Amino acid sequence: MKVLLISTNRSVLPMAVMPAGACIVAEAAERAGHCVRLLDLMFAGQPGPAVREAVETFRPDIVGLSVRNIDNNDMEDTVCFKDDLLSCLHAVRSRTEAPIVLGGAALGIMPEQLLRLTGALCAVTGVGETVFPLLLERLHNKRGFSDISGIACIKDGNFRRTSPDPGDFTGPCPAPDYRRWLNLSAYRSQQATVPIQTRTGCPFQCVYCSYPLIEGRRCSFRSPAGVAKAVARLSGQGLRDIEFVDSVFNASPEHAMNICRELAAIRHGARLQCLEINPLNFDDALAGAMERAGFTGMGITVESASDTVLLRMRKGFTSREVHHAAEVVRRHDIPCAWIFLLGGPGETRDTLRETLAFAEQRIRPGDVAFFNTGIRIYPGTELESIARREGVLSQPAADMLSPVFYLSPRIDRHWIRQELGRSLAGHMNFINMATLGLSCLPAINRTGSALGLRPPLWRFTRFIRRGLRLAGMDV
Ligand code: SF4
Numbered sequence: 001m002k003v004l005l006i007s008t009n010r011s012v013l014p015m016a017v018m019p020a021g022a023c024i025v026a027e028a029a030e031r032a033g034h035c036v037r038l039l040d041l042m043f044a045g046q047p048g049p050a051v052r053e054a055v056e057t058f059r060p061d062i063v064g065l066s067v068r069n070i071d072n073n074d075m076e077d078t079v080c081f082k083d084d085l086l087s088c089l090h091a092v093r094s095r096t097e098a099p100i101v102l103g104g105a106a107l108g109i110m111p112e113q114l115l116r117l118t119g120a121l122c123a124v125t126g127v128g129e130t131v132f133p134l135l136l137e138r139l140h141n142k143r144g145f146s147d148i149s150g151i152a153c154i155k156d157g158n159f160r161r162t163s164p165d166p167g168d169f170t171g172p173c174p175a176p177d178y179r180r181w182l183n184l185s186a187y188r189s190q191q192a193t194v195p196i197q198t199r200t201g202c203p204f205q206c207v208y209c210s211y212p213l214i215e216g217r218r219c220s221f222r223s224p225a226g227v228a229k230a231v232a233r234l235s236g237q238g239l240r241d242i243e244f245v246d247s248v249f250n251a252s253p254e255h256a257m258n259i260c261r262e263l264a265a266i267r268h269g270a271r272l273q274c275l276e277i278n279p280l281n282f283d284d285a286l287a288g289a290m291e292r293a294g295f296t297g298m299g300i301t302v303e304s305a306s307d308t309v310l311l312r313m314r315k316g317f318t319s320r321e322v323h324h325a326a327e328v329v330r331r332h333d334i335p336c337a338w339i340f341l342l343g344g345p346g347e348t349r350d351t352l353r354e355t356l357a358f359a360e361q362r363i364r365p366g367d368v369a370f371f372n373t374g375i376r377i378y379p380g381t382e383l384e385s386i387a388r389r390e391g392v393l394s395q396p397a398a399d400m401l402s403p404v405f406y407l408s409p410r411i412d413r414h415w416i417r418q419e420l421g422r423s424l425a426g427h428m429n430f431i432n433m434a435t436l437g438l439s440c441l442p443a444i445n446r447t448g449s450a451l452g453l454r455p456p457l458w459r460f461t462r463f464i465r466r467g468l469r470l471a472g473m474d475v
Helices: 020-031 047-058 082-093 111-118 128-140 184-189 211-215 224-236 253-264 284-293 307-313 319-330 349-362 382-389 413-426 441-450 457-470
Strands: 002-007 035-040 062-066 100-103 122-124 151-155 158-161 194-196 241-244 271-277 295-303 336-342 368-373 430-432
Touching (some): 002 047, 020 062, 020 100, 020 128, 020 194, 035 047, 047 082, 062 128, 082 100, 082 111, 100 111, 100 128, 111 151, 122 128, 184 441, 194 224, 224 241, 224 253, 253 284, 271 284, 284 319, 295 307, 307 349, 319 349, 336 349, 368 457, 413 430, 441 457
Parallel strands (some): 002 062, 271 295, 336 368
Antiparallel strands (some): 122 151
C-alpha cells in the first residue's frame, strides 16, 4: 500500500523537535513492504498547500497523521494546536478519501477527544513501529483491527481502546536513517537533538499525569547494549546530539546504570542529554556513570521543594531527595537544568517561597532553573478530580482538548507572577514559560549554531538573558 505519513508539529519554541517516532514508523512500514512517504510540516512555509501537493502527487491508500502536542502547556499565554490539526486534516480530505490514522505522543494523552475531533478511522496508542505495520496488514486485507493491542477507535459512537502490549517495546532500539526523511540541516540550525526512548511505562503516580493511565505502570526496556549501538549508529551518521526522552530516565536505576556502562564502553562520539531525571534515584554513582557515558546536559524534574506540595502532587519523593540531588549535582560537572511546576495542589505563598529559596540558594549559577506556573489538567487524572472538588474545573472531560489549567485556590496568580518576577530579576540563570515563548528564540538557536555552539544551549542562559536585556528586552 502507499502510505503517506504527515508529521503535523510546527512548533519551534523553545526549539524544533525532530519527529523521531514518525521516522521510525515510516521505516517499519517500509520493512513491511509498503511504499512510504513522510511529509514533515515543521519547516513548511505553507502547510496547507504542502499537504495538498503531497496527497495529489503521491495518491496514498492510507494517511497517517502524527500529532505531538495538543497545546503549549502555558497557562499565561496558551496556544492550542487543535485548529492546525484540523486544517491539515481538511487539506488531506480535500484531495483524498483514504482512511486517516492518528498517532504520536498526543494520542497517548487524549485519544478519545482527538478521535472525536478528527473523525479519523483509528489511533495508534501502542508502540508505533509494531502496531502500525499490523494495522496496515489488516487494512490491506480488509479485516477488522480493533483487537490489535495499542489501538483506539470510536465504534458505534463508543470509544474503545486496547491496552498496548508491553512486549512490543522490547525489540531492538530503532535508529532510523533520518537523512532520508528529514531536513537535517534545518533541525541542526535549531539546536535540535535526536530523541531516543529506552523504556516505556512509569511506576510513579503523579496526580496530574495521564502517562501511567495510558502506558501502564509496568515498565518495558530496550536492551542497554542495543541502546548504545543505536547511539553509535546515529553518531556515525553525524547526528551527535542525542537526547534520552524516557518519561523518567532513572525510574529503574539499574537500567539507567547499565545504559551508562554500555555507552562508556564504546567510543560513540555523541553528546548526550536527558531532561527527565527523578531526584529519588539520583546519586553519585549515577551522576558519575553519566559523566563517563558522555552526558553533556541533564534535567532534574523536581517540580517543588516543599514537602506539602510534593506530597499532594504524589511525586514519590520529598524535599530531602531534592536537597540531596542538589548536593550530588554540585559534586559533578554535567550542566543541569532544574524544572519546577508552581501552583500545584497545596501550594500557598509559604510553600512557593520555600521552592524559590531552594532554587536561589542551592542551584549553581552556571545551571538553569525553569519555572512553569499552573498545571494542564488531563481527563481521567487525579488532578481532574481534585480540580472538580476544589471548584477549579467545570468543563466536562469531552471539552478538555481546549486547554484547562489547575492553580491552587490557596494562592493568587498575580502574586506568583510578582514573586517569580522578583526571583528571575535577581538570577539571570532562571527562566519561565515567557522566556521559552520568546519569538527571537529561533534566531538565537540559529546564531548559536552558526557560532559552533552545540546543545544544550540553555547552558548559556545567563549570558543570553543579559545580552537580551542589554538590547532593551524585558526578559
Ligand atoms: S514521573 Fe513523569 S511520567 Fe511518571 S507519573 Fe510522574 S509526571 Fe508522569
